[in-house]
Amino acid sequence: MFRSSIPARRRSQRGVARPALAVVVLLLALAGVFVHAWWQRIHRDASLPPSPVASGAAGSGVRPADALAPDALLRAARVDVAAQHLLAPVGDNAFERYLVLRAQPSSRGIADDALRELFPYAADQVAATIRDGHVDEAKRELDLLARADPANYTLTLLRNQLAAQEAQLAATAAAPATTPRPAAAVSLPQREPSASPMAVAPLPETRPPASPVPPPAARTMPSPKPVALVAAAPAPRVTPPVLLRRVEPYYPQAARRARRQGWVELAFTVLPDGRVDAVRVLQAEPGSMFDLAATTAVRRWTFKPATRDGRPIAMDLHQRLDFRL
The missing domain is CATH 1.20.58 (Methane Monooxygenase Hydroxylase; Chain G, domain 1)
Structure with a gap:
C-alpha cells in the first residue's frame, strides 16, 4: 500500500512542474525578443547621420x-x-x-x-x-x-x-570709372650739326683815334613811393554749440545687478544742423560695460550749432558721462 503511493505522488509533482516550466520558457522567449529588438534599435539609431540643424548648432x-x-x-x-x-x-x-x-x-x-x-x-x-x-x-x-x-x-x-x-x-556703381590720360611727351626737333665748320676770315686790326673820355653823367635815384597802410581784418567771431535736448543714458541691467559704477569719456561732432555725429569712446571705466548706453544717449542729443560770424559750422566736443547707483 505504501509503495503504490510513491509513484502517484511523483506523477502529481511532475504534473505541477510542467506548467511552471512552460511559463519560464515563455518568459525567457519574450525577454529574448525584447533584447533583440532593443539591440536592433540601438544599431539603427547609431547608423543614422546627424540632422543638419543639430550639427549646425553644435558646430x-x-x-x-x-x-x-x-x-x-x-x-x-x-x-x-x-x-x-x-x-x-x-x-x-x-x-x-x-x-x-x-x-x-x-x-x-x-x-x-x-x-x-x-x-x-x-x-x-x-x-x-x-x-x-x-x-x-x-x-x-x-x-x-x-x-x-x-x-x-x-x-x-x-x-x-x-x-x-x-x-x-x-x-556710385553706375558711374563710369574715368582716369585722366597722361599727356603725350612732346619732343623738340634737334638741330643737325653742319657737315663741316665754317671758316671765318680774320678782321683787320684797327685802332680808333684817341679822344677825351667825357665824365659819366650823374645818376638820380627815384624818390620812394609812400607805402599804403592796410588795417588787419578782425578775427572771426566763433560761438560754441549750446545743448538744447539731453537724453540720459539707461543703466545696463548687468551693471545694476553687479552694483558696478563707472564712467565713459566721449568725443563727437555737432553738425551745422544741430545733430550729433561721429560719436566715439576715448576712455571708459570699467572696460566697455557702459559704452553702448553712453554712445546711444549722446547720439540722441540736439544742439544749437556753433557759428562763425553768424554762420552755422560743425564743431567737435568732448563729454564725460558718469554712471552712479
Missing part, C-alpha cells in the same frame, strides 16, 4: 533664440544687452530672444517692457548700419524693429534713409 556653438527655456532665454537676453548685441549676430541677439519671450503668456509683459526700452537704442544701431553701407544687414535689423513695434514712426525715417543709401550706392 557653431550658438543656440538659436527659440531653443532655450523661458528662464534661460531671459537670462541670455540680458547677457546680450550687456554685451551690446541688440540686433546682431543673427539668432543670438536680445531682440530675437525677447520676441520669442513675448509669444509666451508668462513672459509677455517682461518682453514688452524690454523691447520698448531698447527700441530707440536699436534704432540708432540700424541708422549706423545704413550709414556704413551694409544694406542687407540693415534690412534684416529693420525687420526685427518692425516685429517689435510696427507702428513706430522711427521705422519710416529709417526706411527713407535706407532708400537714399541704396540710391547713392546704385549711382
